[in-house]
Amino acid sequence: MEELRVSVRELVEFTLHGADIRLISGRMQDMLDGTLGHQARQKLLGDGWQAEVPLNLPILVEEEELTLVLGGRMDAFRDATDVPCVEEIKLWQGEHPPEAPIPAHRMQAVCYGHMLCVTRGLPAVDVRVVYVTRRGKVQGEFPERLTAEECRAEFQSVLLPYLRRIRAVRRHTRARNASLAALKFPYANYRPGQREMAVQVYTAIKRKKRLFACMPTGTGKSSATLFPALKALGEGLTGQVYYLTARTTQRQGALDALARLHQQTLHLWALVIDAKDRQCPTHTLCHPDYCERAKGHFLRDTEAIEEMMTADDWSAENVRAVADKYCLCPFEFAMSLCEIADVVICDYNYALDPAVHIRRIFDATRDVTLLIDEAHHLPERFRDMLSGSVDSAGLRKLRTVVGKAAGKKHPLYKAMTDVIRAVDNLLLPEDGSTEGTLPKLPDDFDRVCLSLADAFMDARQEHFPWEDAGGRLGDTLMPLLSFNRARQRDSADYAILWEGRRHPKITAFALDSAGYFQQATQGLSGVTCFSATLHPLPEMRLLLGGAEDDACFAMPSPFPPEHLQIRQVDVNTRYAHRTSACTEIARQITALVTQKPGKYLVFFPSFAFLRMTAERLMLPCQVQEKQMDEAARAAFLDAYRQEGGDALSLCVLGGVFSEGIDLPGRQLDGVVVVGVGLPQVNLYQEVLRAHFERTLGDGFLYAYMLPGMQKVTQAVGRVIRTETDTGVALLLDDRYSYPAYRRLMPEHWRVTR
Ligand code: SF4
Structure with missing residues (x-):
């Protein structure tokens, strides 16, 4: 008999929910107050009462051969031989006491009442909903005595609609599983390594483990991961498959693979989630x-x-x-x-970001498989998701807007002033530095930041002209909310950074993305992290918090290595030598495109370096701009997509043209990569470097070399997209001959000098 678990709250909310979408209040203080209110009330109840009492009720759904296990915890319970009492405690913050219980709150109490009557054979039960303040003071109390039959009748009113949905979903699941059992790999033959990869993905799902896979371009990664995941889904080894991408443009591969699978008979609900905006x-x-x-x-x-x-x-x-x-x-x-x-294709955020992940899925079940594409982005994305900041300069501008519109007595103005004052009062080192780290923040700092976030929420329907502040409200507010969340987590996983002496910005900078990833993926039904540049695998597994028994798998490149000629030229591109390096770089580019005219992309470590070289380059070329919308990007690539002709473009490494673009055949003849892609030395990278030195024993490797060489590999990966492609890659930096950098190159590269 199959078992399906559902909480009392889920069951009730399936039927009894609000009518409208409202911005979720998100007040962190409310959440804390809710917990405090519960605890205070539970304490005040005194003798004879128990708090958080678990209760389960198995419900047999015979025709489905299913046992629905309804479970939950009673907020408070007073046992008695005759009529016991269940209390549902809720926080009340209204100005006036409630006149009646909210139906969903009452129904939760009734459900527990029903569960008690059934499990204990009781004829009646007392249920009550109590609304309290954060200190546990009662604002409204709604007691009732219900017979077992009354409880049962009310319980049925929420159970039956839920069962109807379950039956319909299970009907689909049976049809889906039958179609998945018959599903064939969507190509006549597996490419080299593809079958082994599919087995690895299937095994990771079966063992509920993580898999780290390096899948070079052309290995058919979407089919090699989706096909085994669907097979596992059809066999009941997982409940859902989430295909996660770092960028919207990367979804196409998964959609194409699904479209190809859909050429066979396939009953599959595959959904794409796009950003709300x-x-x-x-x-x-x-x-x-x-x-x-x-x-x-x-x-x-x-x-x-x-x-x-x-x-x-x-x-x-x-x-x-x-x-x-x-x-x-x-x-x-x-x-x-x-x-x-059955399958959801979406951004990393919806599964992994603690602020915006889909709670109804990822807080409710672990029976989910993750296929994480371009997983080399994960460490950086995690740091972004988990970090947050308080920008006192931005706050000052916003405060001026509030002051002008609503006066200095407005609660939001006051809350902003409290935070600005708290930042101003921080003891920064007296050594004239303009940035650094702080060992800790004063006790009151978090409180004023929480209050400010709540003040923003309270004022969200007052239309302040935020544009007068010269920026978007979200640019200051979102980092503040992230900061508050970060401060609720373990402080050992964070560094506190300050930047700017006059109006400092304070950042809670997440160091331990590995720990978070480990926790977020623990116990899921298989997690496959894959990318063409998840290399070297042991280091990447370490960086992503993988365990010893999480498998690593490297697929061979399907393309003949001789199709890509990689040549290295010694140029000193280090920061101090950039001005002199520009002339040599311009000369190398000119020599390349003169000897073999065609279509080339040249990648630089920064816009500044790019512009310096552009000034010395006596060739017609286009230059990447910092802000380019989708139309501008498409226009930029026009020269490559058109048949014939030559093209030369100067771009930045790690930017929009160095990853995720596909220029097969004669659309791209070669790339030039200037430097080894190291991230710019700054406060954040240096803090990371120190962290990795401490935790992994090699700060420079993990903070600089690995992300740098991944960008280089991505850029070079633009050249060979199909079996018949040929092309060149010119690597301009003397460090490419160092063993430490050579080790980070893909195995199929043959570099000549
Ligand atoms: S996202 Fe748009 S459509 Fe949806 S509730 Fe908000 S404003 Fe309305």
Whole structure:
């Protein structure tokens, strides 16, 4: 008999939920107050009461051969031989006491009442909802005595709709599994290493382990990872497959692989999640007063979900069409569909960012498989996700806006002043430095930052002209929220940085991305991290917190190594020598494109270096700009995509043209890479270097060389995209001959001098 676990809260909220989408208050203080209120009330209840009492009820669903195990914890419970009492405690912050319990709160208490009646054979039970302040003071109390039959009848009103959904999903699952059992690999033959890779992915899912895989260009990574994951899904080894990408442009590979699989009979709900901003049709506030789709969204979405459940086509267009038909917020609709989707293709954030991950999935179950594409981005992305900052200069500008619009007595103005003062009062070293680290922050610092975040939330519907501050509100607010979250975590995993003496910016900088990744992926149904540049694998596994028994697998390049001629020329590109290096670099580029005219991309470590060289280069070329929208990027690549002709472009390494672009055949004849890609030396990198020196024994390798050589490998990887491609890569730096750098090059590179 299969078992399915569901919490009382989930069961109740499936039926009894709000009607509208509202910006979630997100007040951190509320969350803390909620916990405090619970604890205070539990203490005040005194003798005879127990807190957080677990209760389970197995419910047999015979026709599905399923046992639904309903579980939860009663906030407070008073046992008695005759009529015991269940209490549901909720925080109340309204100005006036509540007049009646909120239906979902009451239903939670009733569910526990029903569970008690069934498990103990009771004829009746007392249930009550109590609203309290953070100190546990009662604001409203709603007691009832219910017979077992009354409890049962009410319980059925939430159970039956839930069971209807479960039956429909299980019907689909049976059809899906049958189609997956018959599914064949979508190509006539496996490429070299592809079958072994598929076995590795399947094994990682079966063993619930992590797999770290280096998959060079052309190895067919999307099919080699998705196919075994789908097979495992069909065999019940995992509940869902999330294909995570670092950039929107990287999704196409997964979509193409799925489209190819769909040429066979396949019943699969595969969903793509796009960013909220990109999906939003109204571009207003997520609030029923502003957005017609937010108003009543949850009253209409059940029918829309049921319509989707009758279709196999869950393409972005179809999901959008159904959202439009029911006047739904497309983003929120996609979030709901996630719960029943078989495959979800989305950004890393939705699974891994502690601030925005899909809670209803990743907080509720570990029965999920992650396929993480371009996983070499993970360490940096984690540091971004987990770090946060308080920018006192930005706050001053925003405060001026609030002061002008609402006066200095406005709570938001006051909260900003408290934080600015707290930053000003920090004891910075008296040595004239303009940045550095702080051993710790004063006790009160976190409190004022939390209060400021809450003040922002409270004022979110007052339309201050934030644009008058010369920047976007989010540029200051989002890092502040991240800072507050960071400060709730273990301080040992963070460094506190300060920058700027006059109006300092304080950053809680996350050091331990490995620890977080380990924790976020622990116990999931298989996690495969793969990339063409996840190399060297043992070091990358260490950097990502992999364990000894997490497998590493390197696929061979499917292309003949002689198709790519890699030549190294000794040029000293170190920072102090850049001015003199420019002339030699310009000469090398000129020699290359003169000897073999064609289409070339040249990658520089920085825009400044790029411009210096451009001034010395007597050749027609285009230059990458710092800000380029999608149209500008497409126009930039036009010269490459057109048939015939020559092209020369100067770009930055690690930028939009050095990864994720595909220029097969004669669209690209070669690349030139200037330098070894080391990140710029700055406070952040130096703090990281010290951290890795301490924890992994080689700070320079992990903070500089590895990310640098990954960028180089990505750039060189633009040249050979298909079996018939040939081309050249010119590496301009003397360090490419050092053994330490050679070791970080892909095995299939043959470098000549
Ligand atoms: S449609 Fe746009 S504004 Fe409306 S709720 Fe959705 S994201 Fe928010």
